[in-house]
Amino acid sequence: MIPSMPRIQRSGLQSLLREVGPVDRIGLEERVAKYTTRSIKKSSKRFALNLAVSMVDLTTLEGKDTPGKIASLCLKALRPHPDPSIPSTAAVCVYPSLVRHAKKHLAGTSVKIASVATAFPSGQAPLRTRLEEVRAAVADGADEIDMVINRGAFLAGEVDLVRDEIAAVREACSSATLKVILETSELETCDNIRAASFLAMSVLREGDFIKTSTGKTSENATLANNQIMLDAIRDFYLDTGTAISMKPAGGIRTSKQAIQFLIAVKETLGDAWLNNSRYRFGASALLNDLLRQILKETTGRYQAPHTFSEASGSY
Amino acid sequence: MSRLPVSKTPKCLVGGSFIRSESGRVYPIASPSGEFLCNIPLCTRKDVRNAVEAAAKAGPAWIKRSAYNRGQILYRLAEMLESRSEELAGSISTTTGDHPAARREIDAAIDRAVHYAGWTDKFEALLGSVNPVASPHFNFTVTEPMGIVGILAPEEAPLLGLLSMVLPAITAGNTVVALASKAHPLPAILLGEIITVSDLPAGVVNLLTGSRADMVETFATHEHIRALHATATRTERTSIDQGASTNLKRTALLPGESPRDWFNNGAAGLDEIRQFLEFKTVWHPIAS
Numbered sequence: 001m002i003p004s005m006p007r008i009q010r011s012g013l014q015s016l017l018r019e020v021g022p023v024d025r026i027g028l029e030e031r032v033a034k035y036t037t038r039s040i041k042k043s044s045k046r047f048a049l050n051l052a053v054s055m056v057d058l059t060t061l062e063g064k065d066t067p068g069k070i071a072s073l074c075l076k077a078l079r080p081h082p083d084p085s086i087p088s089t090a091a092v093c094v095y096p097s098l099v100r101h102a103k104k105h106l107a108g109t110s111v112k113i114a115s116v117a118t119a120f121p122s123g124q125a126p127l128r129t130r131l132e133e134v135r136a137a138v139a140d141g142a143d144e145i146d147m148v149i150n151r152g153a154f155l156a157g158e159v160d161l162v163r164d165e166i167a168a169v170r171e172a173c174s175s176a177t178l179k180v181i182l183e184t185s186e187l188e189t190c191d192n193i194r195a196a197s198f199l200a201m202s203v204l205r206e207g208d209f210i211k212t213s214t215g216k217t218s219e220n221a222t223l224a225n226n227q228i229m230l231d232a233i234r235d236f237y238l239d240t241g242t243a244i245s246m247k248p249a250g251g252i253r254t255s256k257q258a259i260q261f262l263i264a265v266k267e268t269l270g271d272a273w274l275n276n277s278r279y280r281f282g283a284s285a286l287l288n289d290l291l292r293q294i295l296k297e298t299t300g301r302y303q304a305p306h307t308f309s310e311a312s313g314s315y
Numbered sequence: 316m317s318r319l320p321v322s323k324t325p326k327c328l329v330g331g332s333f334i335r336s337e338s339g340r341v342y343p344i345a346s347p348s349g350e351f352l353c354n355i356p357l358c359t360r361k362d363v364r365n366a367v368e369a370a371a372k373a374g375p376a377w378i379k380r381s382a383y384n385r386g387q388i389l390y391r392l393a394e395m396l397e398s399r400s401e402e403l404a405g406s407i408s409t410t411t412g413d414h415p416a417a418r419r420e421i422d423a424a425i426d427r428a429v430h431y432a433g434w435t436d437k438f439e440a441l442l443g444s445v446n447p448v449a450s451p452h453f454n455f456t457v458t459e460p461m462g463i464v465g466i467l468a469p470e471e472a473p474l475l476g477l478l479s480m481v482l483p484a485i486t487a488g489n490t491v492v493a494l495a496s497k498a499h500p501l502p503a504i505l506l507g508e509i510i511t512v513s514d515l516p517a518g519v520v521n522l523l524t525g526s527r528a529d530m531v532e533t534f535a536t537h538e539h540i541r542a543l544h545a546t547a548t549r550t551e552r553t554s555i556d557q558g559a560s561t562n563l564k565r566t567a568l569l570p571g572e573s574p575r576d577w578f579n580n581g582a583a584g585l586d587e588i589r590q591f592l593e594f595k596t597v598w599h600p601i602a603s
Binding site: 301 | 561
């Protein structure tokens with residue numbers, strides 16, 4: 001009887017894969033390559049840059065984060081630039097222990113506090129511990145929880161376990177928004193990314209997110225994995241009427257990239273997703289580059305990176 | 316049966332890569348007798364921007380190299396120039412028509428590279444100082460490179476003039492974005508190829524070709540370019556002064572209407588290096 005066990009479990013993943021259908025990888029790569037050829041200039045560029053600023057989850061996830069660093073991050077998120085036409089970012093994203101420090105600066109403002117939880121980035125902790133972490137972050141004032149899925153269980157074929165864990169975390173979130181990190185680089189195949197997207201969406205509420213990556217592995221958000229997930233969101237929406245939101249994270253450092261991601265959203269999901277409750281960028285360096293390009297558009301002069309808060313010691 | 320000619324596509328050097336202009340545009344150059352030679356990239360302000368990004372990326376590692384090592388690299392550049400000197404002379408005389416003059420220019424250019432190779436580990440001793448102060452402080456001044464230096468090369472002496480402006484800037488530890496002579500761009504194209512085999516790290520010297528009118532304003536207004544060394548006409552100088560005033564860029568402008576004698580040894584030396592340095596003075600408390 002024992003040898004049959006893994007086969008039964010693997011068939012869980014296989015039936016999910018059959019149900020959601022495969023991804024045409026060559027077609028996908030050709031399609032996303034087209035996004036990089038669009039010419040976005042002048043007023044549409046300005047619009048895209050401002051929109052991207054409003055979609056940033058300004059993130060710091062380092063062992064050396066301090067309350068002081070969180071304070072300056074929050075102030076930067078509230079007012080990225082003295083120019084009042086430049087909006088605040090959507091949220092800041094920090095470790096659970098720092099949520100209460102962020103709360104001091106952001107309570108009563110439009111900027112949300114997102115916290116990674118569930119033993120980020122590996123997710124390798126007992127479920128009880130992970131849920132406790134989520135509850136603690138929500139109690140400290142987190143508006144949004146970024147969880148990681150159990151990739152080991154997913155790859156071992158235990159899709160029901162993964163689904164149940166996501167559902168348990170969603171309960172622990174109560175009214176907080178949930179973002180489910182699939183960690184696409186660890187899912188091995190395009191088909192798995194699509195399957196994991198559907199798996200997560202099946203237990204999410206309208207307004208919850210699926211998210212590409214933790215930013216802690218070799219490959220992060222790319223136009224390709226973003227596109228697989230956008231396609232999954234569209235198919236799920238057409239099926240069920242539930243609109244799930246999307247957050248690519250990690251590796252998006254330049255305005256040019258951000259605009260290409262927005263083009264993908266516009267051409268896959270339409271204008272309804274072009275706002276910060278439906279689409280976010282998990283990023284840290286991106287914000288300064290967006291500001292740099294906005295200032296370039298306003299002044300007509302190329303800006304130096306050292307004009308912005310980051311990289312003041314740069315060349 | 317005669318072979319089909321395999322001619323070289325002239326390309327610019329940006330960040331260690333050979334690029335055609337982002338715009339895809341080119342302009343033709345001809346021999347003195349009017350015979351078509353080749354198409355040269357017509358770079359744009361976007362190419363300037365890309366070159367500045369490349370120069371910025373190369374900067375920190377270039378500063379960190381020891382002064383001695385920078386000297387070795389510049390000497391290696393001289394060696395590479397020497398080994399291709401006949402080709403370089405040809406690249407000048409195809410458009411000027413004067414081979415003996417081109418030959419003299421190459422010799423002077425190679426000697427200039429050797430000259431600056433010697434300066435890299437010596438200028439600090441001459442420009443830095445220990446300053447007497449009337450308080451219990453050890454007070455000293457050291458030099459630091461400015462960062463990215465923009466260069467608009469002269470039309471005459473297309474290799475010697477260009478190198479005489481680029482070499483002091485990189486000797487001082489800066490990185491360079493240079494626009495070559497429009498009428499005689501071929502030696503700059505060849506210089507790009509020579510630089511990539513000279514141990515100079517990618518991005519320390521970036522060479523563009525094209526029309527000055529397309530790029531002068533960007534050189535002046537780009538906030539990341541800290542200084543501008545330009546051979547410029549009267550109108551260009553006005554444009555540069557106005558553009559540089561928006562970002563307090565340091566400018567050193569040579570009048571294009573009265574060409575400098577680049578062969579003169581006065582066109583090289585410590586003063587040229589000093590132009591693109593910042594001076595840092597430190598007050599270090601000592602027990603009296």
